[in-house]
Amino acid sequence: xxxxxxxxxSVAERRAPGAASRLLxxxxxxxxxxLWRLGFASRFFGYMLLHSGTALRRFQLxxxxxxxxxxxxxxxxxxxxxxxxxxxxxxxxxTLQRYGxxxxxxxxxxxxxxxxxxxxxxxxxxxxxxxxAITAEIGLMKATEQIAAMEMMAVDPIARVVAPRFWGxxxxxxxxxxxxxxxxxxxxxxxxxxxxxxxxxxxxSQMQASVDVREDILNGVIKSVVFGVAVTWIAVFEGYxxxxxxxxxxxxxxxxVVTSSLAIxxxxxxxxxxxxxxxxxx
Amino acid sequence: xxxxxxxxxxxLSFGYDAARPVLRDVSLAMPQGKVIGIMGxxxxxxxxxxxxxxxxxxxxxxxxxxxxxTVNDLGGAALYALRRRMGMLFQFGALFTDMTVxxxxxxxxxxxxxxxxxxxxxLVLMKLEAVGLRGACRLMPSELSGGMAxxxxxxxxxxxxxxxxxxxxxxxxxxxISFGAIARLIRTLNDSLGATSVIVSHDVKExxxxxxxxxxxxxxxxxxxxxxxxxxxxxxxxxQQFVRGEGDGPIPFHYPAPGYGADLELADIRG
Amino acid sequence: MNRATIDVWVGVFVAAGFAALLFLALKVGNxxxxxxxxxxxxxxxxxxxxxxxxxxxxxxxxxxxGRVTEVRFDNESFExxxxxxxxxxxxxxxxxxxxxLTSGLLGEQYLGLEAxxxxxxxxxxxxxxxxxxxxxxxxxxxxxxxxxxxxEKDGKEKK
Numbered sequence: 001x002x003x004x005x006x007x008x009x010s011v012a013e014r015r016a017p018g019a020a021s022r023l024l025x026x027x028x029x030x031x032x033x034x035l036w037r038l039g040f041a042s043r044f045f046g047y048m049l050l051h052s053g054t055a056l057r058r059f060q061l062x063x064x065x066x067x068x069x070x071x072x073x074x075x076x077x078x079x080x081x082x083x084x085x086x087x088x089x090x091x092x093x094x095t096l097q098r099y100g101x102x103x104x105x106x107x108x109x110x111x112x113x114x115x116x117x118x119x120x121x122x123x124x125x126x127x128x129x130x131x132x133a134i135t136a137e138i139g140l141m142k143a144t145e146q147i148a149a150m151e152m153m154a155v156d157p158i159a160r161v162v163a164p165r166f167w168g169x170x171x172x173x174x175x176x177x178x179x180x181x182x183x184x185x186x187x188x189x190x191x192x193x194x195x196x197x198x199x200x201x202x203x204x205s206q207m208q209a210s211v212d213v214r215e216d217i218l219n220g221v222i223k224s225v226v227f228g229v230a231v232t233w234i235a236v237f238e239g240y241x242x243x244x245x246x247x248x249x250x251x252x253x254x255x256x257v258v259t260s261s262l263a264i265x266x267x268x269x270x271x272x273x274x275x276x277x278x279x280x281x282x
Numbered sequence: 283x284x285x286x287x288x289x290x291x292x293x294l295s296f297g298y299d300a301a302r303p304v305l306r307d308v309s310l311a312m313p314q315g316k317v318i319g320i321m322g323x324x325x326x327x328x329x330x331x332x333x334x335x336x337x338x339x340x341x342x343x344x345x346x347x348x349x350x351x352t353v354n355d356l357g358g359a360a361l362y363a364l365r366r367r368m369g370m371l372f373q374f375g376a377l378f379t380d381m382t383v384x385x386x387x388x389x390x391x392x393x394x395x396x397x398x399x400x401x402x403x404x405l406v407l408m409k410l411e412a413v414g415l416r417g418a419c420r421l422m423p424s425e426l427s428g429g430m431a432x433x434x435x436x437x438x439x440x441x442x443x444x445x446x447x448x449x450x451x452x453x454x455x456x457x458x459i460s461f462g463a464i465a466r467l468i469r470t471l472n473d474s475l476g477a478t479s480v481i482v483s484h485d486v487k488e489x490x491x492x493x494x495x496x497x498x499x500x501x502x503x504x505x506x507x508x509x510x511x512x513x514x515x516x517x518x519x520x521x522q523q524f525v526r527g528e529g530d531g532p533i534p535f536h537y538p539a540p541g542y543g544a545d546l547e548l549a550d551i552r553g
Numbered sequence: 554m555n556r557a558t559i560d561v562w563v564g565v566f567v568a569a570g571f572a573a574l575l576f577l578a579l580k581v582g583n584x585x586x587x588x589x590x591x592x593x594x595x596x597x598x599x600x601x602x603x604x605x606x607x608x609x610x611x612x613x614x615x616x617x618x619g620r621v622t623e624v625r626f627d628n629e630s631f632e633x634x635x636x637x638x639x640x641x642x643x644x645x646x647x648x649x650x651x652x653x654l655t656s657g658l659l660g661e662q663y664l665g666l667e668a669x670x671x672x673x674x675x676x677x678x679x680x681x682x683x684x685x686x687x688x689x690x691x692x693x694x695x696x697x698x699x700x701x702x703x704x705e706k707d708g709k710e711k712k
Contacts, residue, residue: 060556064559066563066567067566146379148372149370149372151338152336152368152370153393154394155394156362172566175569178570178573181573183573
């Protein structure tokens with residue numbers, strides 16, 4: 001396979017979209033440019049997966065990335081989870097007690113978090129905290145020629161730098177989503193049972209009766225894994241493809257956050273449609 | 283390798299896009315064991331030539347042979363095998379900022395050899411001693427000055443005892459003391475390793491003192507070459523302008539522009 | 554950041570993550586009660602299943618003994634065929650009856666089993682003979698109105 005640095009020249013060889021005056025022409029070029037980039041990103045993804053051996057054999061590398069992506073995101077995930085759960089408890093109670101169903105608060109909080117809010121909000125927070133950090137780090141390594149230096153020392157930078165960060169993110173994401181959901185349920189419990197006075201027994205027993213491990217929790221975990229793959233892939237790719245200047249790195253970082261967030265929301269819709277309505281649709 | 287030349291380039295051309303070639307029909311041959319300098323103005327293509335030699339860029343036409351192997355179409359494992367016999371010093375060192383000095387120099391040893399940690403420890407300290415920074419082995423790159431970072435990068439470049447060492451503008455932004463230190467290191471390391479060194483630079487004085495042979499480039503072509511003594515006394519006007527550091531000559535001071543008067547008058551009419 | 558610190562923190566993180574997953578599975582979900590027990594399947598036909606859905610609980614004496622796994626329409630008899638997935642721990646007689654009931658006044662519909670007296674137990678693939686369809690609100694109202702009208706008519710005739 002061609003040296004990865006040659007992939008850079010093939011990007012440089014692509015001429016910038018010309019100043020076509022017709023709107024359709026510009027639109028077409030924008031679409032093809034996006035598609036071209038998506039194709040490049042997919043090739044990059046495939047190459048990275050094939051060369052993930054180093055990241056998995058020398059697990060210390062990946063462990064380090066789990067620390068930087070996962071452990072350092074713990075505070076924001078736990079605090080946000082707690083607050084989201086508490087708000088769910090408050091808002092949920094407000095609405096439910098109007099129909100005399102305040103005992104269903106546990107179900108409301110648990111299902112909202114486990115099915116949707118846990119994976120999605122944790123994913124968004126992960127994208128903005130860890131995703132942007134990964135992009136900036138790889139982009140800066142590129143700008144300061146560390147990637148080129150690694151290549152000249154005959155070490156594949158994708159195997160050594162990119163793959164460990166990818167697997168670190170993919171492993172961290174489901175754990176963070178689970179922690180978010182757990183903290184959220186605890187927050188809902190705090191507000192609902194301790195603060196407002198919903199019956200504790202009803203809170204937990206109704207929840208346990210309605211939350212199915214296979215349907216709800218497992219699907220939530222699957223969602224968070226998919227989000228983890230999407231966010232981390234976007235983050236490492238944008239970093240690797242960044243222009244090696246200050247503006248280049250900064251625009252790559254913002255692109256990571258924006259693209260990851262949109263991807264999470266779009267994937268969430270598709271997965272929800274597949275998982276939660278497919279069975280009931282008749 | 284029975285080949286007497288470490289690097290041979292024949293009629294090499296390269297351009298990032300077809301309209302603007304960066305290298306035009308370059309040919310040179312660098313004998314083993316020597317220190318070779320490639321000099322020229324910024325943008326003349328010397329760094330690009332270095333990249334082609336290192337296999338990072340593929341030439342549009344022509345052949346480049348490094349250490350007996352043609353690098354034109356080399357890819358993957360074969361290219362990496364060749365690069366293990368080369369070392370490169372980047373312009374500002376390009377040290378890995380998340381590792382200590384020790385780990386930086388140990389990096390090629392850990393990646394490419396199965397040596398036990400004790401042996402790697404000793405080798406790293408020996409390389410650092412050669413560049414005079416053994417005492418700094420626990421520091422992080424952010425704690426080093428520019429000259430020190432450059433020397434650590436040099437220690438890293440020679441960690442695997444390469445046969446060919448490439449230097450990309452090694453003297454840029456250095457104080458005079460570090461300047462001299464790096465220059466002497468390049469010469470002594472080359473001789474003690476028995477390697478070939480290629481220096482791309484535009485620092486005339488230092489280069490003329492340490493190189494065995496010199497190539498001058500302008501606008502992607504080689505305009506002159508010879509030993510330092512020959513270059514000092516050369517007739518070639520570009521070489522004279524370069525060596526003496528004259529502001530104007532074959533390389534003009536002014537960037538091409540329309541007539542000055544016309545430009546000002548135009549401003550007059552508008553204003 | 555040295556190796557030991559990183560290793561410790563990653564270990565803590567992964568342990569916490571798994572603890573959260575365990576918490577979700579056991580305390581929040583229904584893993585503790587009913588997941589991988591062996592089950593057997595029986596079928597039941599209903600004239601009208603009302604709002605009964607797949608994964609609805611099957612209860613006997615108020616205790617969950619299984620789940621509805623499939624709801625089909627039989628084009629020959631024009632009835633609904635419901636597949637019941639029952640926990641293998643519980644054996645029911647062959648003449649058990651199945652009713653579609655509502656939990657609470659307007660709640661979710663579930664399938665209630667009332668054990669019969671037969672000595673032979675249900676086995677895999679059997680069909681329940683006695684079934685009672687769901688109560689459809691409209692039918693109930695029209696029945697009520699019909700009864701009311703009939704009463705008044707009777708009342709008028711008697712006078």
